[in-house]
Amino acid sequence: MEAIEKVCAFLDEVKTYYLATVDGDQPRVRPFGTALVYGGRLYIQTGKVKDVSKQIAANPKVELCAFNGEKWLRLAGELVNDDDRAVKAAMLDKMPVLKNMYSPDDDNTQVLYFKNATATFWSFAAPPEMLTF
Numbered sequence: 001m002e003a004i005e006k007v008c009a010f011l012d013e014v015k016t017y018y019l020a021t022v023d024g025d026q027p028r029v030r031p032f033g034t035a036l037v038y039g040g041r042l043y044i045q046t047g048k049v050k051d052v053s054k055q056i057a058a059n060p061k062v063e064l065c066a067f068n069g070e071k072w073l074r075l076a077g078e079l080v081n082d083d084d085r086a087v088k089a090a091m092l093d094k095m096p097v098l099k100n101m102y103s104p105d106d107d108n109t110q111v112l113y114f115k116n117a118t119a120t121f122w123s124f125a126a127p128p129e130m131l132t133f
């Protein structure tokens with residue numbers, strides 16, 4: 001499995017991960033659940049009205065963390081906004097519960113992909129495994 005697919009599979013498995021952004025000199029973290037590989041990129045989804053979106057616009061560097069009971073993932077990188085309607089539609093198709101709140105054609109739905117990403121899988125049992133994409 002390619003690195004990006006391995007990371008997305010882990011995020012799908014845990015269902016909830018925690019996304020940290022930078023807000024001036026203050027870290028901010030919140031639960032997220034969206035993840036999609038599309039066109040060879042790993043996307044997440046949010047709403048442009050949210051503080052998290054504004055923080056990413058001001059500073060695209062983020063890190064997320066997820067734990068499946070055995071291994072944990074830290075994924076650091078930069079997020080790039082993508083206004084391609086097809087990606088937004090694919091994201092909402094993968095996570096249909098979002099269709100209650102979002103549509104590919106509203107002014108709010110935002111998908112972003114990871115650039116310069118470093119994913120590290122950790123466990124107490126083995127040395128860390130680092131992947132980049």
Ligand SMILES: Cc1cc2nc3c(=O)[nH]c(=O)nc-3n(C[C@H](O)[C@H](O)[C@H](O)COP(=O)(O)O)c2cc1C
Nearest residue numbers: 016028030031032033034045046047050051052053
């Ligand atoms: C399990 C879970 C998954 C979530 N997934 C997302 C998500 O993928 N995208 C999103 O924008 N908000 C998601 N949320 C909601 C955000 O955590 C919430 O809107 C948060 O306040 C956004 O951060 P902010 O207040 O800094 O803007 C999720 C919440 C929960 C409880």
